[in-house]
Amino acid sequence: MVSDLTKYYGNFRALDSVSFAVEKGWVYGYLGPNGAGKTTTIRTMLGLLKPDQGKVQIAGVNPAKDPVQALEGVGYAPELPTLQPFFTGRQMLDFMGKMFGLVKQARKEKIKQILDLVGLEEWGDQKIGKYSKGMVQRLSVALALISDPIVLIMDEPTIGMDPEATAHFRNLFTTLSKQGKTVFISSHLLDEVQRICTHVGMINKGKMVFTGPITQVLEAFTQQWVIEAELEKVTEPIISALKKLTCVHDVKAEGNKLKIELKEKKDLRGEISSEIFKHKGVLLGLNLHRITLEDAYLRALKGGQ
Amino acid sequence: MDGLRRVAVIIGYEWRRALAKKKFLALAILVFALQIAVFLVFNYLFAHPPSALETLLEQARPLMWTVEVLAPQGFFTVLVAIMIAGGSMSEEYEHGTADVLLSKPITRIEYAAGKFLGGLSLFSFVAALTTVLGVILSVTFFSPQNDLQFVLHVYFAVVYSNLVFLSLAFMFSEVLRGTTLSYLSVIGVFIASTVISGILTVVHMITQDQLYLDVSKWFPDWCVSNFPNFVTRELNISVPLLGGTFVSVGEPETVLAGALIAVYTFVFVVIALVKIQISDVTKKTA
Numbered sequence: 001m002v003s004d005l006t007k008y009y010g011n012f013r014a015l016d017s018v019s020f021a022v023e024k025g026w027v028y029g030y031l032g033p034n035g036a037g038k039t040t041t042i043r044t045m046l047g048l049l050k051p052d053q054g055k056v057q058i059a060g061v062n063p064a065k066d067p068v069q070a071l072e073g074v075g076y077a078p079e080l081p082t083l084q085p086f087f088t089g090r091q092m093l094d095f096m097g098k099m100f101g102l103v104k105q106a107r108k109e110k111i112k113q114i115l116d117l118v119g120l121e122e123w124g125d126q127k128i129g130k131y132s133k134g135m136v137q138r139l140s141v142a143l144a145l146i147s148d149p150i151v152l153i154m155d156e157p158t159i160g161m162d163p164e165a166t167a168h169f170r171n172l173f174t175t176l177s178k179q180g181k182t183v184f185i186s187s188h189l190l191d192e193v194q195r196i197c198t199h200v201g202m203i204n205k206g207k208m209v210f211t212g213p214i215t216q217v218l219e220a221f222t223q224q225w226v227i228e229a230e231l232e233k234v235t236e237p238i239i240s241a242l243k244k245l246t247c248v249h250d251v252k253a254e255g256n257k258l259k260i261e262l263k264e265k266k267d268l269r270g271e272i273s274s275e276i277f278k279h280k281g282v283l284l285g286l287n288l289h290r291i292t293l294e295d296a297y298l299r300a301l302k303g304g305q
Numbered sequence: 306m307d308g309l310r311r312v313a314v315i316i317g318y319e320w321r322r323a324l325a326k327k328k329f330l331a332l333a334i335l336v337f338a339l340q341i342a343v344f345l346v347f348n349y350l351f352a353h354p355p356s357a358l359e360t361l362l363e364q365a366r367p368l369m370w371t372v373e374v375l376a377p378q379g380f381f382t383v384l385v386a387i388m389i390a391g392g393s394m395s396e397e398y399e400h401g402t403a404d405v406l407l408s409k410p411i412t413r414i415e416y417a418a419g420k421f422l423g424g425l426s427l428f429s430f431v432a433a434l435t436t437v438l439g440v441i442l443s444v445t446f447f448s449p450q451n452d453l454q455f456v457l458h459v460y461f462a463v464v465y466s467n468l469v470f471l472s473l474a475f476m477f478s479e480v481l482r483g484t485t486l487s488y489l490s491v492i493g494v495f496i497a498s499t500v501i502s503g504i505l506t507v508v509h510m511i512t513q514d515q516l517y518l519d520v521s522k523w524f525p526d527w528c529v530s531n532f533p534n535f536v537t538r539e540l541n542i543s544v545p546l547l548g549g550t551f552v553s554v555g556e557p558e559t560v561l562a563g564a565l566i567a568v569y570t571f572v573f574v575v576i577a578l579v580k581i582q583i584s585d586v587t588k589k590t591a
Contacts, residue, residue, distance in 0.1 A: 046408040048586040068307070071410040078408075082401040082589060086325030098314045099409045101307065143405070 004054035014040045020201045020211040027177045029193035030186040032203035038186040042155050075144030079155035085129030089139050100147035118142040133160035151182045170196050194293040202300045209300045225265050229258040232282035241275050311411045315419020329388050336381045343376040344442045365544045367451040373439030379530040386467045387491050389424045390474035392484040401589025413581045429464050436460045452542045466532040469525045472573035479577040498526035528565040535559040
């Protein structure tokens with residue numbers, strides 16, 4: 001649970017009264033543009049940064065005050081991590097296992113299992129300095145899993161991974177949440193978040209703009225349906241005429257395509273096509289669709305909640 | 306017990322980290338090379354003694370092990386201590402590995418304690434190697450050697466005296482959080498301290514004014530350079546003019562030097578611990 005979290009870097013307010021709660025078994029997607037405060041939130045949650053106001057509790061314990069108890073059940077994979085290049089992957093996992101107090105036999109078994117899980121079984125005895133960016137990312141996730149944590153905190157976990165690995169890790173996170181683990185993922189990959197997250201939080205300029213179930217965020221930002229029209233040629237009179245329609249919220253032109261946002265959840269393709277024909281437009285296609293998480297996200301950032 | 310286990314894990318980690326650094330290994334090899342060079346010089350002198358030094362060399366011969374053990378003291382051992390501790394904390398911040406370590410169930414004090422004790426134990430290990438090498442060379446080539454029962458005394462005196470610059474480097478590493486800046490700062494303090502206290506000592510010798518000598522004692526270099534020599538003089542195992550005792554002026558002030566080492570070390574370590582306890586873990590910069 002993050003409550004009223006405020007963090008300043010000098011005079012710059014990086015987090016402004018950020019609050020959200022993540023329950024057991026959720027996959028929580030934390031979204032925001034670069035510099036929004038995602039990593040600052042995560043680093044404060046882990047006790048790496050000291051908040052100027054507010055508090056963080058992981059399983060009821062504040063990590064800034066009692067990091068040992070609070071972080072015992074937490075696995076963390078930082079964004080683009082730099083891992084100790086003088087260790088091999090296996091040695092690094094062993095070292096982390098020791099940090100969590102795992103006994104030798106348990107470490108040995110767990111390391112083998114996790115290297116298999118992240119697809120690094122053949123690279124376990126190579127120095128980390130020889131790893132590619134994607135492999136370091138995989139190892140970083142492996143390190144987060146070494147202690148069998150109940151809470152996983154991942155900062156852009158699939159960055160640098162190939163599509164196959166990305167899909168593999170998406171499935172892994174979903175599986176882990178089904179096992180009762182709480183997964184917190186900071187990401188800018190909206191498609192990824194939409195696929196695997198049960199809940200989502202959006203932050204912009206240090207302020208939370210939305211937090212709730214992913215179904216709710218889509219619903220919240222789907223007050224208007226959207227019609228996409230493809231025309232032979234988009235003209236100004238057509239755009240003006242469409243904007244004047246009482247059922248239309250906004251019209252955006254991109255090349256020969258029009259994105260028409262409606263004020264109501266109604267299929268108004270008939271009225272739209274009539275208006276286009278009236279202004280001598282040649283219609284090539286007309287589709288009605290709900291807005292995606294990306295649309296919702298962009299609107300949320302503009303304060304359109 | 307869990308806290309001790311975590312500190313022990315960080316100590317092991319610190320050894321791995323330091324031993325992976327080529328510049329550290331190069332410096333350690335340089336220290337061993339210096340000892341061998343000292344041995345070669347004395348081996349030549351004993352084989353072809355200049356008439357002016359003949360008596361002195363014969364007096365020094367049974368205690369050549371102290372010359373060998375103390376040869377790197379005051380400069381090379383200080384550099385080794387600085388090399389070990391100067392990047393100990395800052396490199397973790399610069400590389401972003403501090404995030405990985407401090408996001409684990411460990412308190413910052415345990416982490417810093419592990420780092421400091423890891424550096425200290427590594428330094429002690431290097432000092433043990435130089436001591437063993439010095440004793441072996443002396444026993445093998447300048448036999449018989451006297452008073453070898455005091456080897457451990459001299460060894461601990463060397464380790465203890467070097468706590469000052471080890472802890473100063475550790476403090477700069479945590480406070481400045483930049484490795485280059487940390488090395489430059491601690492080496493700057495070391496050089497400035499050596500030069501100023503040296504000048505003050507020379508002025509004292511010329512003017513016989515005690516004030517100069519008293520002021521020079523408060524520079525960290527004074528206690529670091531002199532403590533092992535004071536110990537050898539207290540034990541009657543110092544080698545006049547050859548064992549480094551020429552840098553000590555007047556009566557041995559072992560207690561004062563020892564107390565100053567303790568105070569300096571305590572202050573530097575406490576500053577580092579307070580800094581890590583109250584500050585954010587800075588993001589990677591390299």
